[in-house]
Amino acid sequence: MDKLSELESKSIYIIREAYYQFKDIAVLWSIGKDSTTLMWLCRKAFFGTLPFPAMHIDTSYKFPQMYRFRDKYAKKWGLKLLIARNEEALAAGMGPDQGEKLACCNALKTDALKQAIDRWHFKALLLGIRRDEHGIRAKERYFSPRDQSFKWDYENQPPELWDQYKSRAEDEEHIRVHPLLHWTELDIWTYIKRENIPITELYFAQDGKRYRSIGCAPCCAPVPSTADTIDKVIEELKTTTTSERAGRAQDKESVTTMQKLRALGYM
Amino acid sequence: MKKVLVIGLDGFPYTLAVRLMEAGVMPNFKSRLEAGSFVQMDSIYPTVSNVAWTCYQTGKNPGKFGVYGFAELTRDLELYIPNSTNCRSKTIQEIISEQGKRVISLGVPGTYPPRPVDGITVGGFLSPSLEKAVYPQSILPDLERTGYMIDINPMKARESLDFFKAENRKVFEGRVKTLFDLWDSEEWDLFTVHFMDTDRMGHFMFKFLDPEESDGLNHDYYMNFLRRIDDFIGQVAQKLTEEIELIIMSDHGFCRIRKEVQLNRWLQDRGYLVFSRPPAHDLDFEAISPESRAFSLVPGRIYILKENYWKNGGVKDQDYERVREKIMNDLKNLLEDGRSVCKQIFKKEEVLSGPYLDSAPDIIVDPNDGYDLKAGLKKDSIFETGPLSGMHTYYDAMLYLPGDSPITKRPVVYDLPATILDILDLPIPDDFDGKPIFTLSPGYPPNSRNKPW
Numbered sequence: 001m002d003k004l005s006e007l008e009s010k011s012i013y014i015i016r017e018a019y020y021q022f023k024d025i026a027v028l029w030s031i032g033k034d035s036t037t038l039m040w041l042c043r044k045a046f047f048g049t050l051p052f053p054a055m056h057i058d059t060s061y062k063f064p065q066m067y068r069f070r071d072k073y074a075k076k077w078g079l080k081l082l083i084a085r086n087e088e089a090l091a092a093g094m095g096p097d098q099g100e101k102l103a104c105c106n107a108l109k110t111d112a113l114k115q116a117i118d119r120w121h122f123k124a125l126l127l128g129i130r131r132d133e134h135g136i137r138a139k140e141r142y143f144s145p146r147d148q149s150f151k152w153d154y155e156n157q158p159p160e161l162w163d164q165y166k167s168r169a170e171d172e173e174h175i176r177v178h179p180l181l182h183w184t185e186l187d188i189w190t191y192i193k194r195e196n197i198p199i200t201e202l203y204f205a206q207d208g209k210r211y212r213s214i215g216c217a218p219c220c221a222p223v224p225s226t227a228d229t230i231d232k233v234i235e236e237l238k239t240t241t242t243s244e245r246a247g248r249a250q251d252k253e254s255v256t257t258m259q260k261l262r263a264l265g266y267m
Numbered sequence: 268m269k270k271v272l273v274i275g276l277d278g279f280p281y282t283l284a285v286r287l288m289e290a291g292v293m294p295n296f297k298s299r300l301e302a303g304s305f306v307q308m309d310s311i312y313p314t315v316s317n318v319a320w321t322c323y324q325t326g327k328n329p330g331k332f333g334v335y336g337f338a339e340l341t342r343d344l345e346l347y348i349p350n351s352t353n354c355r356s357k358t359i360q361e362i363i364s365e366q367g368k369r370v371i372s373l374g375v376p377g378t379y380p381p382r383p384v385d386g387i388t389v390g391g392f393l394s395p396s397l398e399k400a401v402y403p404q405s406i407l408p409d410l411e412r413t414g415y416m417i418d419i420n421p422m423k424a425r426e427s428l429d430f431f432k433a434e435n436r437k438v439f440e441g442r443v444k445t446l447f448d449l450w451d452s453e454e455w456d457l458f459t460v461h462f463m464d465t466d467r468m469g470h471f472m473f474k475f476l477d478p479e480e481s482d483g484l485n486h487d488y489y490m491n492f493l494r495r496i497d498d499f500i501g502q503v504a505q506k507l508t509e510e511i512e513l514i515i516m517s518d519h520g521f522c523r524i525r526k527e528v529q530l531n532r533w534l535q536d537r538g539y540l541v542f543s544r545p546p547a548h549d550l551d552f553e554a555i556s557p558e559s560r561a562f563s564l565v566p567g568r569i570y571i572l573k574e575n576y577w578k579n580g581g582v583k584d585q586d587y588e589r590v591r592e593k594i595m596n597d598l599k600n601l602l603e604d605g606r607s608v609c610k611q612i613f614k615k616e617e618v619l620s621g622p623y624l625d626s627a628p629d630i631i632v633d634p635n636d637g638y639d640l641k642a643g644l645k646k647d648s649i650f651e652t653g654p655l656s657g658m659h660t661y662y663d664a665m666l667y668l669p670g671d672s673p674i675t676k677r678p679v680v681y682d683l684p685a686t687i688l689d690i691l692d693l694p695i696p697d698d699f700d701g702k703p704i705f706t707l708s709p710g711y712p713p714n715s716r717n718k719p720w
Contacts, residue, residue, distance in 0.1 A: 261338065261348070265470060265653065266336075
């Protein structure tokens with residue numbers, strides 16, 4: 001089997017295992033390339049029709065192109081689409097320009113997700129994260145338990161040796177399932193090409209710039225690029241030395257780092 | 268087979284080390300010098316730790332790896348904090364790994380997130396947490412056991428000197444313990460252990476080196492810490508075996524701050540920097556108006572707002588050189604109480620070279636001792652006095668190298684990787700700027716064990 005088919009088959013196995021174990025599950029769809037690939041794999045796993053809902057954590061600050069894309073494919077793929085918004089925080093005026101961007105992320109993403117889990121009682125959530133995205137994600141498991149306060153006890157994780165997954169949850173937990181953990185950014189793109197998966201036009205260069213990673217419009221910056229087709233994107237990724245999330249100016253990390261540097265007099 | 272152990276004492280000034288040895292404060296360090304050479308070393312422009320240590324990591328000047336400070340701006344004037352993913356060069360750790368040897372690196376600034384190597388990397392003080400900073404993950408329990416800490420909490424430290432003093436010591440002890448632990452339990456060919464504590468004392472406490480400045484307690488703390496470092500050097504010396512060569516170095520020097528100099532305020536006063544609205548805070552770069560011609564970042568980095576580079580940049584290509592020279596001329600006349608603030612003012616191409624010169628500051632200022640170059644956007648006056656008492660110097664880093672080979676040149680911090688590769692008998696890549704600091708005599712390595720400690 002070629003590499004992409006192997007990646008695909010492992011992911012589909014994990015998706016089916018998650019559904020078999022928990023039934024009350026949802027797939028988080030951020031409309032980005034990874035979670036759209038995950039949607040594709042979920043559809044493949046169940047022969048075109050998802051037996052569980054897709055959930056979009058909507059901060060209301062996403063790019064208009066993302067909303068258009070979401071609505072178009074939710075309809076086309078017959079998804080049961082749940083939209084999770086922290087209406088209370090939005091009504092109170094929360095946004096990236098209201099002081100700390102970190103507080104905005106916490107309210108509109110983390111809290112919105114907590115509210116959604118409380119409301120719909122999911123036992124497990126499928127997420128499209130990948131190990132190569134970010135230092136901390138390197139030690140994620142395919143089946144990763146979180147407690148009620150979302151705490152991830154990374155020192156006390158099931159081992160997952162020889163592809164034996166601990167896919168049963170304790171009472172107080174929900175499980176995050178990561179079917180794409182073993183994929184790289186380049187794998188995703190070559191798979192998108194092979195399968196002809198639709199993705200938003202934001203990823204392709206316009207006027208010398210493209211988005212390599214998308215989220216909320218005010219907090220994402222495009223990177224200089226002339227890659228306006230999938231082939232060119234793949235070519236660019238083979239040679240680039242900048243990180244995928246370089247355009248995501250306000251990572252939680254960089255906020256703390258900034259505070260540190262300020263305290264030390266470096267800013 | 269030789270191995271190399273590098274002890275990095277961040278910001279430890281050569282002149283201070285000499286003074287302390289003369290005063291008998293660091294006897295172990297002093298006796299160690301008899302087994303090698305101890306010299307003053309040049310840092311790098313711009314003189315900050317993440318840039319200087321990335322020179323240590325790469326053997327190159329910043330123009331070849333593209334990082335010029337703790338903070339950088341994108342062309343859209345958005346602030347970001349560069350990390351190891353922004354360093355566009357191979358590191359000595361990677362080079363040595365590829366040659367089938369093992370490396371360990373603890374706490375070197377600019378190494379977060381850790382790049383995969385054959386060995387161990389723990390990122391520097393800007394790592395968000397220990398678990399994120401560690402490669403490979405399997406080493407994490409060991410580090411927790413030895414009490415390894417990434418850093419003091421600088422926000423709290425700024426509020427309370429007592430907190431700073433206690434925590435600073437804890438960070439030091441954790442790192443020493445980790446060094447000795449891994450020294451025995453791991454295989455390694457190059458081991459770099461970095462201590463930020465000396466730089467921190469420099470910033471927060473440098474004035475207390477002067478007993479006159481102090482209530483006594485702070486001076487004692489400083490001296491005791493230096494004695495503890497000396498004990499540590501003694502412990503290391505005792506543990507050395509025939510095959511291990513010890514290098515002790517700092518990445519820049521320190522001096523007392525006389526005044527903080529707000530270069531953006533100065534640029535504003537001279538009409539080079541114009542705001543379209545009052546800046547909301549010191550880092551509100553979005554307030555810069557298209558009429559502006561220049562702005563500054565810490566330390567002494569001045570950028571000309573070139574039309575084809577910066578968003579809304581208003582300086583045309585044909586005017587660039589004229590604007591740059593005018594600012595450089597004006598800087599010569601920047602005086603505080605009759606003294607010149609700038610010791611040397613460079614065009615970037617005079618001190619940097621390489622493919623990433625585009626994003627380098629157009630002017631780099633090396634200040635006279637005492638003038639700490641700052642860059643707040645919301646400052647009322649050019650000259651200020653702040654809570655910190657020490658600032659970096661370019662010319663006063665230190666370097667101890669083992670052996671009796673004559674040192675043939677004044678070393679620069681980027682000479683270290685070539686020197687280390689030479690000791691390990693590995694080829695030196697062609698694109699290095701650094702050269703081995705000593706010429707190898709035919710009998711190298713010299714038997715330094717014949718000398719008294």
